[in-house]
Amino acid sequence: MVSRRAALLGAGAAGGFALLPGTASATVExxxxxxxxxxxxxxxxxxxxxLTIPGVAENGLSVYxxxxxxxPMTEADHVRAVHILAANNPIARLFxxxxxxxxxxxxxxxxxxxxxxxxxxxxxxxxDGSFWQDRKQVVVTIAACVDGG
Amino acid sequence: xALPKARVSMAETAKKGELVEIKTLMRHPMETGYxxxxxxxxxxxxxxxxxxxxxxxxxxxxxxxxxxxAANPYISFFALARESGDFLFRWEDDLGEVVTVTKxxxxx
Amino acid sequence: MSARHxxxxxxxxxxxxxxxxxxxxxxxxxxxxxxxxxxxPTVNPGMLWVDAGSALWTEPAGGSQKSCxxxxxDAKDSMRGVAPRYPAxxxxxxxxxxxxxxxxxxxxxxxQAEPFAYETDELLGLTAFVAHQSRGLxxxxxxxxxxxxxxxxxxxxxxxxxxxMDLACSQCHDEHAGERFRGDVISHGLGNxxxxxxxxxxxxxxxxxxxRACSLGVRAxxxxxxxxxxxxxxxxxxxxxxxxxxxTPAIRK
Numbered sequence: 001m002v003s004r005r006a007a008l009l010g011a012g013a014a015g016g017f018a019l020l021p022g023t024a025s026a027t028v029e030x031x032x033x034x035x036x037x038x039x040x041x042x043x044x045x046x047x048x049x050x051l052t053i054p055g056v057a058e059n060g061l062s063v064y065x066x067x068x069x070x071x072p073m074t075e076a077d078h079v080r081a082v083h084i085l086a087a088n089n090p091i092a093r094l095f096x097x098x099x100x101x102x103x104x105x106x107x108x109x110x111x112x113x114x115x116x117x118x119x120x121x122x123x124x125x126x127x128d129g130s131f132w133q134d135r136k137q138v139v140v141t142i143a144a145c146v147d148g149g
Numbered sequence: 150x151a152l153p154k155a156r157v158s159m160a161e162t163a164k165k166g167e168l169v170e171i172k173t174l175m176r177h178p179m180e181t182g183y184x185x186x187x188x189x190x191x192x193x194x195x196x197x198x199x200x201x202x203x204x205x206x207x208x209x210x211x212x213x214x215x216x217x218x219a220a221n222p223y224i225s226f227f228a229l230a231r232e233s234g235d236f237l238f239r240w241e242d243d244l245g246e247v248v249t250v251t252k253x254x255x256x257x
Numbered sequence: 258m259s260a261r262h263x264x265x266x267x268x269x270x271x272x273x274x275x276x277x278x279x280x281x282x283x284x285x286x287x288x289x290x291x292x293x294x295x296x297x298p299t300v301n302p303g304m305l306w307v308d309a310g311s312a313l314w315t316e317p318a319g320g321s322q323k324s325c326x327x328x329x330x331d332a333k334d335s336m337r338g339v340a341p342r343y344p345a346x347x348x349x350x351x352x353x354x355x356x357x358x359x360x361x362x363x364x365x366x367x368x369q370a371e372p373f374a375y376e377t378d379e380l381l382g383l384t385a386f387v388a389h390q391s392r393g394l395x396x397x398x399x400x401x402x403x404x405x406x407x408x409x410x411x412x413x414x415x416x417x418x419x420x421x422m423d424l425a426c427s428q429c430h431d432e433h434a435g436e437r438f439r440g441d442v443i444s445h446g447l448g449n450x451x452x453x454x455x456x457x458x459x460x461x462x463x464x465x466x467x468x469r470a471c472s473l474g475v476r477a478x479x480x481x482x483x484x485x486x487x488x489x490x491x492x493x494x495x496x497x498x499x500x501x502x503x504x505t506p507a508i509r510k
Contacts, residue, residue, distance in 0.1 A: 058288050058440065059456045059510050062219040073229075086217060090183055094217025097226070102209035104168045104229030110212075111219035113181075141440040150316050152309040152378055158299035176305040176378075178459065220459035221302040 031085050031121065034092040038083055038123060039131045049082070049134040051122035060140040062111040067097070069106040069124045069132070079106035080125045088118035114140050152176075154248045157238055162255045163230035172225040173200070175240050175248065181216040197242045200224060205234035230256045279395070279500030283444035284507060286435075295450075295508040303385060303454040303506020306461045309378055310386025319370025325383075328367065336390040340503055344492045346403040353407045353488045356384050357463060375482035381461050385452045388505035395502055396449055398495040411493025414486060420477025426490075441510060446471075447498040448491065450507020461506060464491060 035044070052066040069079045078101050084094040097108040106124070114120070117139045124132045155175040163169050175197060182194025194216070202210040210226050228236070238250045284292055298304050314325045314332055329335040344355040347362065354362060360383050361372035373380035400408040415426045429438075430446035437443075451464035458466070465482045468490065472479040480486040 054290065058291060061459060062456050064290055064294075084217070089217055090181070091215050091217055094215055096213045098211045098213075099226075100209050102204060102207070102229055102231070103227055105227045107227055108212070109223075109225045111223055113217050113219050150312070152382065153312050154305075156305060156308055172299045174300075174302055174305055176302075176309075221305060221454075223300060223302065225300075 028087045028119075031087045031092045031119075034085060035121070035123060038093075038125070042129065042131055044123065044131040044133050046133055046135075048132040049122050049124045051120065051134040051136050053120055053136050053138055055137070056139045056141060057114060058141065060114045060116065060142075063114050063138065063140075064109070065112050065120070066109040067107065067122045067124075067134075071106050071126070073099070073101050073104060073106060075101050076127070078127045080127055082106065082108060083123045083125070084112065085121040085123060086112075086114065086118055087121075089113070089115045114138060116140055155238065155240060155250050157236075157250045157252050159228075159236070159252055159254070161253070162257065165230055165232075165256050167230045169228045169230050169254065170225065171202070171228060171236070172223070173238060173250075174221065174223050175200075176221055177240075177242065179214075179216065179218060179220040179222060183216070195242065195244060197222060197240050199239075199241045201239045201241075202226075202228070203237040203239075204228060205232065230254065232256055280434075280445045280447060280497065282447060282449055282501050282504060282507075283509060284450065284504060286442035286444055287508070287510070291508050291510070295504065301454070301506060301508065303452070303461050303508065306378065306382045306385045306452065307389045307506060309382030310384070310389075311382075313379060313383055314386060318364065319368040321368045321370070323368055325363070332386065332390050336387050338391060338394060340388040340391040340505070341394050341397045342399070344398065344407075344488060344495060346407070351403060353404070353485075353492060355464075355483075355488055355491050356387055357465075358483060358488070360384060360387065375463055376466060381452050381463065384463065385461060385506050388452070388503060391503045392505060393502050395500045396447075396495055396498040398492060398499070400492065400496050404492065407489045407492050408496060410485075411489035411491070414490050415493050420472070420475040422475040422477075424475045426471070445497070446494060447501055448494045449498045449501045450504035450509065452505060453507040453509050455509045457510060464494075 048070045050068045053063060057063040065084065067082050067084065069082060071077065071079045073079065079099050081096050081098045083096045085092050086094055094112050095110065099106045119135055119137050121133055121135045155173065157171065157173050159171040160169055177197050178195060179197065180192055180195040184192045186192055196216055197214055200212045201208055209228055212224055214222065233254060233256045236252045236254060240248045284295060294300050317324050340356060343359065344353050347354050357375065357380055360380065364370040364372055418425045426446060429443050433443050434445045435442060448464045451467065452461050454461050455467070465487050468487050469479045
């Protein structure tokens with residue numbers, strides 16, 4: 001089992017660099033707080049959003065992530081933005097992708113950093129003011145030779 | 150000389166109404182600001198914070214980033230082919246450095 | 258004996274060249290996602306440095322104000338087939354050159370330009386760009402003639418126990434290749450994808466950077482970038498990688 005400290009070091013302290021002492025980490029509470037700020041405490045439904053992320057990440061420094069949201073993407077009905085939140089990273093909000101009907105499809109892919117095993121949330125904000133989410137658990141492993149070279 | 154810092158891969162032509170997949174890569178350390186060097190000195194944060202994409206002058210997509218995005222950011226998304234024209238990709242980091250790439254799409 | 262019989266007899270007597278199968282590339286031990294990323298140039302971050310090298314290729318340099326292209330033309334043609342032969346001995350000086358040293362020698366000798374330091378975006382870019390022109394071609398270095406003493410030096414190094422951990426390269430990369438080591442599978446240490454994008458580095462890096470990391474890993478002396486020790490080892494590794502396709506820029510963990 002990977003200790004929390006080791007998991008943090010594995011991703012955040014690559015290349016033999018240590019983390020600044022006192023680097024706090026987001027917690028589930030902080031993630032929920034950010035989520036509440038983003039939604040202005042509106043209810044969040046589960047569905048319409050698909051977060052594709054490996055169940056076991058080969059390396060926390062680069063975790064391939066795809067978010068796709070079902071939507072006709074018309075002026076009247078489209079996805080305004082997608083936010084990715086983490087429950088155990090130094091910062092709870094990893095990125096926000098903002099779409100327009102000209103996007104054609106609300107889909108974005110990138111590589112994120114995960115400081116340890118944790119729950120990742122994809123929160124979609126619709127043009128009608130509704131919010132939808134998908135959540136996935138990711139186990140972050142350490143590569144073999146964290147050799148600092 | 151200034152070395153190129155970003156690459157964009159997308160089709161050169163598309164039919165009207167077709168979805169065009171756009172893949173972008175940018176050479177940037179996305180330094181988190183949490184690391185210290187070998188003598189214990191903090192390494193300052195240096196990250197790309199914003200990517201914007203304009204299609205014929207109108208913004209169609211943007212991505213706000215934090216340290217949670219991996220180094221040398223890969224970001225892919227789509228655009229609906231409407232009319233022929235230029236796509237302007239603009240990355241801006243927290244030191245105010247701006248990198249741009251322009252791509253042309255011919256829509257038939 | 259008829260001509261046809263003679264032909265068959267002679268064909269049977271010819272030694273079978275390259276008797277051993279090529280060793281598996283380190284890519285085969287990556288997960289599917291990373292293998293796919295490596296194979297796709299629109300997604301592979303190493304291509305950012307290939308782009309940098311491509312720009313430098315046509316940039317006038319040094320006192321000569323000549324670019325690489327002025328002598329070598331289109332790299333797609335002139336550089337294809339070059340990387341598989343490196344490291345190689347430079348006839349004029351008798352020195353063993355890897356691609357980095359060859360590029361710098363061109364800069365100083367032909368362009369009257371300063372050499373680029375290891376791990377600069379410039380040298381990584383040019384090295385990755387040149388090696389990339391041979392992507393898919395099998396490694397094929399010469400170890401005879403003037404290369405022989407360097408090869409022997411590298412072979413000795415590879416099998417010598419070193420450092421606090423008293424480990425020889427061969428112990429992991431021959432005897433335990435293919436076995437799991439924490440989150441990884443131990444590769445054969447072929448180096449056929451370098452300069453490579455190593456996720457732990459969060460950037461592209463040279464083979465010598467990787468060798469220095471190995472030395473650090475067993476708590477042994479870390480030789481300098483471009484040192485004779487690592488150059489000789491690089492030649493030995495290149496021969497071990499005989500027949501393995503070049504993958505530059507590879508992705509590694």
